[in-house]
Amino acid sequence: MIGNINLKNGSKITSQKDPCCFGVPGCNPRCVRYNKKSRTCRLVTRAISVDRPQLDFSNSDWKKQFQEDFDRRFSLPHLKDVIDVEPRPTTFSLKSRTPLENVNGSMQGSWNGYVNDDDRALLKVIKFASPTSAGADCIDPDCSWVEQWVHRAGPRKQIYFEPQYVKAGIVTCGGLCPGLNDVIRQIVLTLEKYGVKNIVGIQHGFRGFFEDHLAEVPLNRQVVQNINLAGGSFLGVSRGGANISDIARRLDMLFVLGGNGTHAGANLIHEECRKRKLKVSIVGVPKTIDNDILLMDKTFGFDTAVEAAQRAINSAYIEAHSAFHGIGLVKLMGRSSGFITMHASLSSGQVDICLIPEVPFTLDGPNGVLQHLEHLIETKGFALICVAEGAGQEHLQQSNATDASGNMILGDIGVHLHQKIKAHFKEIGVHSDVKYIDPTYMVRAVRANASDAILCTVLGQNAVHGAFAGFSGITTGICNTHNVYLPISEVIKSTRFVDPNSRMWHRCLTSTGQPDFH
Numbered sequence: 001m002i003g004n005i006n007l008k009n010g011s012k013i014t015s016q017k018d019p020c021c022f023g024v025p026g027c028n029p030r031c032v033r034y035n036k037k038s039r040t041c042r043l044v045t046r047a048i049s050v051d052r053p054q055l056d057f058s059n060s061d062w063k064k065q066f067q068e069d070f071d072r073r074f075s076l077p078h079l080k081d082v083i084d085v086e087p088r089p090t091t092f093s094l095k096s097r098t099p100l101e102n103v104n105g106s107m108q109g110s111w112n113g114y115v116n117d118d119d120r121a122l123l124k125v126i127k128f129a130s131p132t133s134a135g136a137d138c139i140d141p142d143c144s145w146v147e148q149w150v151h152r153a154g155p156r157k158q159i160y161f162e163p164q165y166v167k168a169g170i171v172t173c174g175g176l177c178p179g180l181n182d183v184i185r186q187i188v189l190t191l192e193k194y195g196v197k198n199i200v201g202i203q204h205g206f207r208g209f210f211e212d213h214l215a216e217v218p219l220n221r222q223v224v225q226n227i228n229l230a231g232g233s234f235l236g237v238s239r240g241g242a243n244i245s246d247i248a249r250r251l252d253m254l255f256v257l258g259g260n261g262t263h264a265g266a267n268l269i270h271e272e273c274r275k276r277k278l279k280v281s282i283v284g285v286p287k288t289i290d291n292d293i294l295l296m297d298k299t300f301g302f303d304t305a306v307e308a309a310q311r312a313i314n315s316a317y318i319e320a321h322s323a324f325h326g327i328g329l330v331k332l333m334g335r336s337s338g339f340i341t342m343h344a345s346l347s348s349g350q351v352d353i354c355l356i357p358e359v360p361f362t363l364d365g366p367n368g369v370l371q372h373l374e375h376l377i378e379t380k381g382f383a384l385i386c387v388a389e390g391a392g393q394e395h396l397q398q399s400n401a402t403d404a405s406g407n408m409i410l411g412d413i414g415v416h417l418h419q420k421i422k423a424h425f426k427e428i429g430v431h432s433d434v435k436y437i438d439p440t441y442m443v444r445a446v447r448a449n450a451s452d453a454i455l456c457t458v459l460g461q462n463a464v465h466g467a468f469a470g471f472s473g474i475t476t477g478i479c480n481t482h483n484v485y486l487p488i489s490e491v492i493k494s495t496r497f498v499d500p501n502s503r504m505w506h507r508c509l510t511s512t513g514q515p516d517f518h
């Protein structure tokens with residue numbers, strides 16, 4: 001085992017190589033923020049282990065060892081691993097007029113609508129020639145090509161549940177995200193297609209499992225038919241803990257829609273079921289506008305949030321452009337990952353300064369943000385800044401307070417920047433007119449756009465196929481445009497961050513024209 005991390009929140013970093021060197025191989029993936037002044041590190045709250053085998057690259061067998069370890073980690077937990085369960089022919093068929101024939105327990109026919117259990121998709125598709133290539137993600141110093149295959153998502157010919165006896169539950173946790181209702185709807189429609197009659201919604205996240213006044217909501221096609229026309233969650237969401245061990249026994253299938261925290265909870269429920277040898281399938285659907293889930297191209301709701309952010313950025317641009325020495329400042333969500341801010345800035349094309357949590361910046365001094373603003377006002381006459389809520393936390397008072405789910409409560413970088421900019425221009429005797437826009441909840445409380453609605457459809461349907469296929473402790477997402485199942489344990493190992501060495505961040509810098517702020 002290598003890379004086991006033994007750091008506590010706030011622990012002092014003494015070596016020169018601090019563990020928060022984002023994007024640099026060997027850095028601690030749990031480190032979410034490094035405070036240069038106090039030399040302390042904030043870690044993600046969830047326990048992770050980096051359980052790759054210690055590889056000796058001089059040994060010609062290292063690739064084989066790596067791949068064996070990879071296959072072990074990415075194999076999908078299945079009910080038959082712990083209990084005796086017999087498969088039966090699927091009840092899911094789209095050929096309703098010419099049903100497939102069941103010949104000796106296997107479905108015969110010409111329709112090839114099923115996914116084979118041995119189908120795989122490649123997790124990594126670029127062969128980097130050098131570790132210094134932009135965004136390189138190498139295993140060995142030579143960046144050798146190593147195939148990493150993950151399981152393809154979709155309906156199987158064999159299923160492990162009798163639909164008529166199944167009670168399935170759906171729960172939505174964490175913050176809101178455009179598309180939650182689309183996923184709920186697709187799960188219900190697909191369950192019904194298999195023949196499930198007993199489908200319930202759990203209200204307000206994990207709370208719904210243990211707060212008596214939050215009754216189960218019966219779900220069917222009629223109930224969910226139009227819920228995708230509105231944003232939010234039809235079932236309600238919440239943050240905060242739950243008695244995980246009590247959740248397991250009430251359902252046969254549980255679909256858990258949420259981010260990293262929710263998936264950690266879902267995995268605990270799955271492990272509890274396994275320990276008790278219960279025939280319960282727990283399947284996650286990653287939900288977060290922050291797009292901070294490992295291994296996936298993108299999560300649903302992200303595109304919609306980026307699109308919604310355009311209105312705020314455009315308004316800030318108009319205000320800044322129209323004012324004398326106008327400075328537009330927009331703060332967007334992104335607790336520890338700057339994807340929304342980076343993509344919204346790129347998409348707008350008007351942003352001069354994009355600030356994200358992964359790239360520390362200085363405010364004062366010759367290389368600071370304020371100096372660059374002065375330059376923009378002098379040369380362009382106005383400026384536009386887009387900042388992620390988690391950016392520049394090292395400039396703010398740290399409280400160490402957490403929300404009910406254990407997420408750090410951040411200082412308000414938007415308000416801080418607003419004050420600093422105003423004070424700076426006053427101090428140097430240059431007029432400025434700063435307009436601050438904080439559209440935080442407006443970007444996520446909206447209905448999913450068309451592309452997210454399609455993504456939700458795919459994910460919701462695949463979640464149900466995964467449960468019927470007998471998998472548990474899995475989640476579903478897109479890797480390199482292909483739909484896959486991944487063990488939850490792998491996707492919660494860390495938060496996904498913007499790689500400052502990636503082409504996308506470099507594109508953002510090209511677009512804004514901003515210098516290095518340090």
Ligand SMILES: Nc1ncnc2c1ncn2[C@@H]1O[C@H](COP(=O)(O)OP(=O)(O)O)[C@@H](O)[C@H]1O
Pocket residue numbers: 045046047173174175205206207238239240241242258259260261262263264265266268287288404405406407
């Ligand atoms: N490490 C964890 N283990 C178990 N449950 C967790 C963990 N982190 C968060 N949760 C639970 O998951 C739910 C959602 O978590 P939260 O962090 O608020 O949202 P998200 O899932 O979007 O990250 C909450 O009910 C919270 O208590």
Ligand SMILES: O=P(O)(O)OC[C@H]1O[C@](O)(COP(=O)(O)O)[C@@H](O)[C@@H]1O
Pocket residue numbers: 174175176259260261287288289290333334335336389403
């Ligand atoms: O005010 P709330 O509801 O806690 O939500 C704010 C959080 O929502 C997010 O956009 C997404 O968080 P989750 O994925 O945990 O729901 C964070 O970036 C942000 O800090």
Ligand SMILES: [Mg+2]
Pocket residue numbers: 174259260261262407
């Ligand atoms: Mg979270």
